Amino acid sequence: MIEMNPVLNDLLLRVLIAAAVLILTYFLSRYARVSLERAFSKFGAGFAKKLAEIIRYFIIFMGVATAVSVLSLDVMAISVIIAAVLIFLLVSMRDIVLNLAAELYLATRRPFKENDWVRVGEIEGTVKSIGGMDTEIITYEGDLVIIPNSYFLRNPIVNKSQSLVRYVELKLTIPKMKLDKVEEAVTEVLSEIKPELLGEPELLSMGEKEDKIEVVLSLPIVNVRKLRWLTAKITKGFYSRGIEVEVE
Amino acid sequence: MRTLLIGGSHQAYFAANAIREIDPEGKLIMIEFTSEKVEVLSKTFPFAEVILQEINEVESYIKGNASILDAVISATESDSLNLRYCKAARESAVPLVISILNNPLNQEIFLKEGITYIINPHSIIPIELSEILGGSANILYRSPKNNVLVASIKISDERLLLELKRTLDQSSDVSAVFVSQAGEITSSLNEADLGGRLYLIGSERSIDKMLKVARKVVRR
Numbered sequence: 001m002i003e004m005n006p007v008l009n010d011l012l013l014r015v016l017i018a019a020a021v022l023i024l025t026y027f028l029s030r031y032a033r034v035s036l037e038r039a040f041s042k043f044g045a046g047f048a049k050k051l052a053e054i055i056r057y058f059i060i061f062m063g064v065a066t067a068v069s070v071l072s073l074d075v076m077a078i079s080v081i082i083a084a085v086l087i088f089l090l091v092s093m094r095d096i097v098l099n100l101a102a103e104l105y106l107a108t109r110r111p112f113k114e115n116d117w118v119r120v121g122e123i124e125g126t127v128k129s130i131g132g133m134d135t136e137i138i139t140y141e142g143d144l145v146i147i148p149n150s151y152f153l154r155n156p157i158v159n160k161s162q163s164l165v166r167y168v169e170l171k172l173t174i175p176k177m178k179l180d181k182v183e184e185a186v187t188e189v190l191s192e193i194k195p196e197l198l199g200e201p202e203l204l205s206m207g208e209k210e211d212k213i214e215v216v217l218s219l220p221i222v223n224v225r226k227l228r229w230l231t232a233k234i235t236k237g238f239y240s241r242g243i244e245v246e247v248e
Numbered sequence: 249m250r251t252l253l254i255g256g257s258h259q260a261y262f263a264a265n266a267i268r269e270i271d272p273e274g275k276l277i278m279i280e281f282t283s284e285k286v287e288v289l290s291k292t293f294p295f296a297e298v299i300l301q302e303i304n305e306v307e308s309y310i311k312g313n314a315s316i317l318d319a320v321i322s323a324t325e326s327d328s329l330n331l332r333y334c335k336a337a338r339e340s341a342v343p344l345v346i347s348i349l350n351n352p353l354n355q356e357i358f359l360k361e362g363i364t365y366i367i368n369p370h371s372i373i374p375i376e377l378s379e380i381l382g383g384s385a386n387i388l389y390r391s392p393k394n395n396v397l398v399a400s401i402k403i404s405d406e407r408l409l410l411e412l413k414r415t416l417d418q419s420s421d422v423s424a425v426f427v428s429q430a431g432e433i434t435s436s437l438n439e440a441d442l443g444g445r446l447y448l449i450g451s452e453r454s455i456d457k458m459l460k461v462a463r464k465v466v467r468r
Contacts, residue, residue, distance in 0.1 A: 115341075128339075196316070225341070
């Protein structure tokens with residue numbers, strides 16, 4: 001019978017245990033990915049897949065760390081290397097990590113959904129799509145703004161979607177003339193654009209200021225992107241009545 | 249409000265009349281695919297602008313007018329066309345995108361594509377049947393926007409009545425009226441007796457809880 005060196009015997013045993021840990025980790029991570037993907041699918045397929053993948057890598061990492069510790073290599077040295085790698089990853093991928101955290105926040109808290117009208121910081125518009133890293137918003141002017149999801153963690157979100165109508169105020173500046181004539185023109189122009197609104201447009205105020213007349217209107221609008229088109233219609237309406245107007 | 253209604257189905261007829269009632273001075277544009285139907289629609293709905301379009305041109309129309317359209321309602325006789333048009337409207341950020349379903353089994357597909365407002369005209373069938381046949385617990389209406397639920401529960405058991413009274417006392421966001429077997433309506437549950445029906449209106453979460461209680465007690 002061959003007598004084995006006890007040190008070699010011990011090392012072989014540890015290698016076998018480490019291999020078993022790695023195999024177990026592999027199967028456990030696969031099982032966890034499938035189960036978690038199913039469990040989180042209510043938050044969206046893409047999000048569930050990504051989260052399950054992150055947890056899978058975490059399990060693999062833990063398994064490898066356990067296997068290494070079973071091998072009884074110099075744990076201190078390994079810990080330092082792992083910590084350094086982690087810090088490097090966190091620093092270099094800070095924005096990506098923040099965006100992923102924001103995605104988690106958006107998926108669980110659901111402060112808005114697609115088609116909602118929201119204001120976040122200085123940006124206001126309709127949510128076109130919510131992605132893993134960014135969210136697309138279409139503004140008043142019809143511009144497409146792509147916002148990194150981390151922005152939602154730093155700025156308050158105002159969801160204005162409960163109300164179908166948004167009241168938009170327009171300021172008209174008209175050269176000085178009889179107030180009766182201006183009021184008549186405003187009423188006529190408002191009745192012309194009324195079919196484009198949902199509710200009654202209102203004349204909020206009208207007054208003389210220096211050599212001009214200032215008129216403030218409130219328009220109940222559903223699609224705020226229509227505002228530019230409506231402004232052109234209002235201007236045209238006044239011009240057709242012989243009145244020059246500036247709209248703000 | 250400027251609304252685009254696509255299709256000339258029976259459902260579109262109902263939709264056009266409803267829009268006229270809700271927004272009498274609004275601008276309604278109807279799109280149809282055959283000149284015969286366009287003619288009929290123009291006569292039936294003189295207040296609407298009826299346009300003849302090729303099936304494959306509708307998406308371009310939606311995209312070209314998305315910045316001035318307030319709502320797109322797709323009510324064609326084909327759910328695949330409805331889905332195409334709704335997707336085009338959604339991608340163009342039209343604020344209100346509504347589809348009227350032909351086959352209720354397609355609802356899931358529309359939801360997956362992110363169409364939030366789906367009208368399923370068939371959903372009324374089980375509700376009406378349950379009310380007529382005296383089902384134990386029935387959801388009458390679920391508001392598509394505000395998480396409000398209207399439901400009815402048959403009071404078939406003394407325990408159920410006690411349980412509901414207790415739950416109602418604890419809920420601040422639910423109101424109830426009781427209709428006795430004789431048809432008398434009261435808002436006080438103290439006058440409720442067996443065999444009558446309790447009608448609830450309130451938050452989806454609270455009423456769902458009460459319906460669960462009712463179903464649990466009935467099962468026991």
